[in-house]
Amino acid sequence: MLSGTGLIGLLLGVIQMVASSSAQGNSSKNVVCYQGTWSVYRPGLGKFGVEDIDPFLCTHLIYAFLGIDETGQLRVIDAYLDLEDNGGRGNIKSFNALKLKNPVLKTLVAVGGWNEGSKRFSLVASDPLKRAKFVDDVVRFLQRHGFDGLDLDWEYPGQRHSLENADQSNYITFLKELKEGLEPFGFLLTAAVGSAQFSAEISYDIPAMVPYLDLINVMAYDLHGPWDQVVGINAPLYAAESDASDATGRQQQLNVDAIVKYWLQAGAPPEKLIVGVPFYGRTFTLTTAEGNQPGSPHIGRGIAGKYSREPGVLGYNELCELMQQEEWTKKWEPAQQVPYAFRQRQWVGYEDPRSLSLKAQYVMDHDLGGIMVWSLESDDFQGTCGQQSYPLLHEINRVLFGGDTPTGLTPESSKDKPSEGFSCPADAPEGYVRDPDNCSKFYYCSGGTTNNFDCPSGLNFDLNTNRCNYSGSVKC
CATH class of the missing domain: 3.20.20.80 (Glycosidases)
Structure with missing residues (x-):
């Protein structure tokens, strides 16, 4: 590359x-x-x-x-x-x-x-x-x-x-x-x-x-x-x-x-x-383990994640790892359409x-x-x-x-791909070249090396701007 x-x-x-x-x-x-x-x-x-x-x-x-x-x-x-x-x-x-x-x-x-x-x-x-x-x-x-x-x-x-x-x-x-x-x-x-x-x-x-x-x-x-x-x-x-x-x-x-x-x-x-x-998610420490519904009282921030290390916060990656290692109770809040979970006095509302x-x-x-x-x-x-x-x-x-x-x-689509018959001449100036047979394909020439790119669907490479542009705006 x-x-x-x-x-x-x-x-x-x-x-x-x-x-x-x-x-x-x-x-x-x-x-x-x-x-x-x-x-x-x-x-x-x-x-x-x-x-x-x-x-x-x-x-x-x-x-x-x-x-x-x-x-x-x-x-x-x-x-x-x-x-x-x-x-x-x-x-x-x-x-x-x-x-x-x-x-x-x-x-x-x-x-x-x-x-x-x-x-x-x-x-x-x-x-x-x-x-x-x-x-x-x-x-x-x-x-x-x-x-x-x-x-x-x-x-x-x-x-x-x-x-x-x-x-x-x-x-x-x-x-x-x-x-x-x-x-x-x-x-x-x-x-x-x-x-x-x-x-x-x-x-x-x-x-x-x-x-x-x-x-x-x-x-x-x-x-x-x-x-x-x-x-x-x-x-x-x-x-x-x-x-x-x-x-x-x-x-x-x-x-x-x-x-x-x-x-x-x-x-x-x-x-x-x-x-x-x-x-x-945002974590809390519950006042009591039994009071674990949304709207229950708490005494402050809950546990920190082992990576982010900020009390009151658990990244999804930290929480899902915890749930593999510990027994958490997971619940779905039907009115708000989001999950929450708790374990003993720890409580988290998350995505x-x-x-x-x-x-x-x-x-x-x-x-x-x-x-x-x-x-x-x-x-x-x-x-x-x-x-x-x-x-x-x-x-x-x-x-x-x-x-x-x-x-x-x-x-896979971004890796250097065969140039399908086109290759930059060894003495070609560094820069972009459009494929002579396919206006949505273009190449970047550098020191004789050919690097192949494709415009997204519906776009063609515009020689006037060296950008992918809407097909109707490109003379092909």
Whole structure:
């Protein structure tokens, strides 16, 4: 296989047309997958690096996270891991090289996250010079490293700090200027956003933000957790029967169905709305072992996973391993359409293939843009629980696409293949060549080596742009 940032940049051009044309029918559903890059430092079978990513199971891969300084400068948080400078591991280069295996994959870098906080975003968004600095830094970073776009993960405008009064309007200005800076280069702009109405209406002017975002990744999880007085499930699809008795109305908002309906009614186009799902559960320590129904009292966070090592959180891979080693009681909550499990005084509300199948079908039934996953390293990526690797992600793809992968491409189809009679001359300049007999096939010539690629179904290779394009737009 070819390597190097130069080829990554060229291959980026091949897929940019596909990147700019999201959402026309089932084939354009999106599966947006975050990787928490710190998972490479996890112990044992939980260690997750770029080499563990299957690039055929997602339409978009998001590298999480970079930071933002109060000056507007983009900040690399783990330079040793991310970059090649000074003997670094070059993780970003390896991440974007996944597009050499799957030429229609899109890669983005996320800036922010919960730990990055809100204040620095607020300070930058309020200052025209700092916004301009950030936009310039982002464009240069994407160009240098071969990403397809930026995912803005400000958690959350108007919340979590004392300088929040103008955040909602400044957020729109921030998005507008980011879009103006990214669009000339064909870069995508997406955002991870808060979900429930009582929170989202503080942070977002939804109709105003829509024109600037290619995808809106709604974080429809962490709807219940140890911060609540009673145990609840992380991401219920529908409301619990008991939610109707809440006089404040907040509990009725804490489910995927209510979240989606709010965002749609507030002005989000369904084709841009991506429903976030968790590949982890929230754990509690019950007050008594007998009080194990949803809504039972608890005394705080439950056990930590042996890989993620955060009390109150269990990745699906950690939980399914525990269930092989220990006797857990598994239950299905029929109103909320999600599972939960308990063992003695430990309790967890989580996702499994059945619940994610229902969420993916909900996306299909409501013509939404797709599913967002937080995050890859919490699926059973090793396949250690007696199933195939990535059982959760495979189930999402099965429902959204009727198959195991979004495009029909597989690892086998991406390998160097015979050039079927065509070969690059030894003195051919480095670059792309279209097959003389088949407009959907193209080659990359480098030093006399012929590397063979196929455009996705319905697309032909456009000699004017060096990209796969709709067949009707290509002179063949």
